[in-house]
Structure formats: structure tokens, C-alpha cells
Amino acid sequence: MGDRDTEHWLRLNGLPYFVRPDARARHLLPRTAPFLVFAVAIDVLSSFVLEVDIDPDSASVGDWGWALVALALVVAVPVVPSVLAVATARVLRSRTRAKTPVALVALVLYLVVDPLYFGLVAHENPVASVAQNAGVVVAALAATWMGVGALLSWALRAALRQFGALGQLATRALPILMLVVVFAFFARALWEVTGSMSASRLLGVAVFFLVLGLLFTVPIMRRELSALDGGDEATGPPLSRLERFNLAVVMVLAQAFQVAIFAALVCVFLVVLGRLAFSDEVLNLWLGANAGNAEVLGIELPVRTGMLKTAVFLSCVSSLNFLVSVSTAAAYRASFYDPLLDQARSALAVRAAYRDESQAH
Structure with a gap:
């Protein structure tokens, strides 16, 4: 495999910083x-x-x-x-x-x-x-x-490839999680709080849960990657800080996309449940002045803005709970971390051959 083919393979596998700087x-x-x-x-x-x-x-x-x-x-x-x-x-x-x-x-x-x-x-x-x-x-x-596009596209593909395994793990975490989330969804006090939130405040809440998720995920990823860089013939020269960062980012992004997909499914589930369970009279009473419908691209959706905000808030809570639950499960390690680590080892072998070929030229 020539240099250009190797560089294309590295980018396709979410490792743009493994490519030599002069070839980026x-x-x-x-x-x-x-x-x-x-x-x-x-x-x-x-x-x-x-x-x-x-x-x-x-x-x-x-x-x-x-x-x-x-x-x-x-x-x-x-x-x-x-x-x-x-x-x-x-x-x-x-x-x-x-x-x-x-x-x-x-x-x-x-x-x-x-x-x-x-x-x-x-x-x-x-x-x-x-x-x-x-x-x-x-x-x-x-x-x-x-390399932003290479990182994002590979992480999204990895998350979708392993979505089936994620679904199996979700069935274990969902019963108790859904019981808590659905119980909170029918609490008027929560609707009054989320319904009065501005879009920027709700975004701030989502970012807060994102930061909490990263604080939990990043140490796990660093521990999983610590044994990869041996600096031997199989892996080539020791990884630079940028290459280590690249490996960590692709794994964090892959898990982030998985959790985001789970959160989106929870949000859709709650919106559908709300449409079926709540009458207009109840929604008007609970939401008051915030009882209008949501709009996207100028299209008024048949969903109350307050209902959508409540669903988004609860999906953020449930996604963090789900992340903590599955990341500590042995089955999740076998279905998520192990394939990514195997691919990382393959990438290190490709990198070693790529560096040897570049030095030969």
C-alpha cells in the first residue's frame, strides 16, 4: 500500500494526525x-x-x-x-x-x-x-x-456499527431508567421549570450534562489506551501527544454519538407519550403562558414547546445515567471498547509501516 493509500486509510479510520504534517x-x-x-x-x-x-x-x-x-x-x-x-x-x-x-x-x-x-x-x-x-x-x-471531518465521520460510523450491541445493553438499563424518567415526566413541577426555560438556558443544561459525561468518560478512555503505545517494532516510534490525543478523541466521539442517539430516542419516546397522554386542557394548565407549539424552520409542529423542553431535559438526565450504567458493564467493554482497541492496534501497525516507508524515501 502506497503512502497516499495509507494516508487515505488513516483518515477513513479517524486518524488524520497519524498522517505526516507535510501530507495533511x-x-x-x-x-x-x-x-x-x-x-x-x-x-x-x-x-x-x-x-x-x-x-x-x-x-x-x-x-x-x-x-x-x-x-x-x-x-x-x-x-x-x-x-x-x-x-x-x-x-x-x-x-x-x-x-x-x-x-x-x-x-x-x-x-x-x-x-x-x-x-x-x-x-x-x-x-x-x-x-x-x-x-x-x-x-x-x-x-x-x-482532520475534523475525518474524526466526526469515523466516530459516527463506529457508533452506528455498534448500535445493535448498544440496544442489547439498553434493554438491561431501560426498565428502571424508564420507570424513573416516566414518573418524572408526569410531574407538574418539572414542566413548570422546564417550560419557563429559555433556549439558551436549556442548552446550558445540556452542555452541563455533556461536561459531566466527559469527566466520566475521558479517564476510562485514557486507561484503556495506556497499554497500546509500547514503542516496539509492531507499533513504530512512540506516539506523539497529538497522536495520543487523536486516538482518545475518536473513542470519546464514538461513545458520545452512541449516547446522543440514545438520548434522541428517549426524547422521541417522551414526546410521543406526551402527545398520547396529555390533553390540551392539562397542557394549558401546566404550561400557562408557555403553552405554544414548537417551530422548526418556520413550520409549526404539533408539539408544545414546553413538552419538547421537558423531553430534552429528561433525555439529558437519562443519557448520563445510561452512560454510567453501560460503561461499567463487562458486556459493554466486550462490544464497544475491545473492537475499538483492536482497530487501534491495527492502526498502530499501519502507522509503523507508513513511517518506515516514509523514512526509506
Whole structure:
């Protein structure tokens, strides 16, 4: 395997800092092209959704029918651009000669076509739009050079690959957890507190639980990784601080994505339960002035803002509880840590061969 193939393998496996510093800028624009396609698609699709006028009182659609239409539009905004970005990345990987043309097309679409589209449709200043998009391109190129995309994409894939094992562990933790969460969900005092929270305050609560999760997770990851770097022939020269940081980050991110998926499922479960269990009279009584419906991209959802805030708050609480429960279980180590550590050992062997080949040249 040549240097470029090895560097591609390292990035694909979430280890961009194992690549030599002088090679990190190689094919920088083609590597950024999937993000540019995502940016163009989400700009166009979100502007289209904002123009859609849905009448929740329409008798021809009905309450649940309107809810499904609204949900489909809201879900399509991130999903469709993500699918297009993944398809672009696959084309660039499978067709080497298409890298530069596809990347240039994506760059022109984002820097020229996107501003012109919004100038014609939304009557925005195209010059200002070009300047704003140019700033985004520069930031995207810098993030790609730093390996942010490689870290996030690998961690998300790892979390999804091991989601089945996570589901098995969740069935053990869920009964008691759901009993506590559902009991709290039916407490009026909690609704009054969360319903009065501003979006920034609720975000602060989520960040607080995120920090607590990191304080619990990072020491475990450092302990798991401490035995990997032996500095022998199999692993090559000792890892630098940046390479150690890279290994730790990918493992923390993989677990963070798993917990985030679990939290999202809990949130959806509570929203559905709330829609089924609470009448409008009860919600109006409990929420008072905060009894309005939530809005996403200008679309009014058939979900009270207070209900959504309560569900988000409880999903944060349950995700931290779930993280502590599964991380101390032997079954979770076998299904999560062991495969990641085996992959890390393989990566160290690839790194050793890559460094030997680079020194030979």
C-alpha cells in the first residue's frame, strides 16, 4: 500500500494526525467537496421548506396527517444533504480522475450559484452572500486540514456499527431508567421549570450534562489506551501527544454519538407519550403562558414547546445515567471498547509501516 493509500486509510479510520504534517494538505479541496455539496443542498432545501405554507387546521389533511408532513419536511432538511454529501464522497473515492472536476464544480456551486439563487429568490445581496460563503469555504478547508471531518465521520460510523450491541445493553438499563424518567415526566413541577426555560438556558443544561459525561468518560478512555503505545517494532516510534490525543478523541466521539442517539430516542419516546397522554386542557394548565407549539424552520409542529423542553431535559438526565450504567458493564467493554482497541492496534501497525516507508524515501 502506497503512502497516499495509507494516508487515505488513516483518515477513513479517524486518524488524520497519524498522517505526516507535510501530507495533511494533500487533495485538500476534493476532501472538502462533500461538505460544500452538503452546504449548497441544505441552503436550497431549507429555503424551500421556509416557503412551504402548511395549514394544520386543514380538514383534508387532518392533525396527524399534517404532523407527518411537517415531520417529513423537517427531517428531509438534514437527511437529503447528508445523503448527497455521502454520495459525493463515494464518487471521489472510487473515481480518482473525477476528484478535481467534482471539487471545482462543488466550489462554483457554493461560491457562485448559491449566492445568485438567494439573490433572485430571497432578494439578498449577492456580494454579501459571496463573502459569507467564501468565509465558510476557508473555514471548511481549515477544518479539513485539521482532520475534523475525518474524526466526526469515523466516530459516527463506529457508533452506528455498534448500535445493535448498544440496544442489547439498553434493554438491561431501560426498565428502571424508564420507570424513573416516566414518573418524572408526569410531574407538574418539572414542566413548570422546564417550560419557563429559555433556549439558551436549556442548552446550558445540556452542555452541563455533556461536561459531566466527559469527566466520566475521558479517564476510562485514557486507561484503556495506556497499554497500546509500547514503542516496539509492531507499533513504530512512540506516539506523539497529538497522536495520543487523536486516538482518545475518536473513542470519546464514538461513545458520545452512541449516547446522543440514545438520548434522541428517549426524547422521541417522551414526546410521543406526551402527545398520547396529555390533553390540551392539562397542557394549558401546566404550561400557562408557555403553552405554544414548537417551530422548526418556520413550520409549526404539533408539539408544545414546553413538552419538547421537558423531553430534552429528561433525555439529558437519562443519557448520563445510561452512560454510567453501560460503561461499567463487562458486556459493554466486550462490544464497544475491545473492537475499538483492536482497530487501534491495527492502526498502530499501519502507522509503523507508513513511517518506515516514509523514512526509506
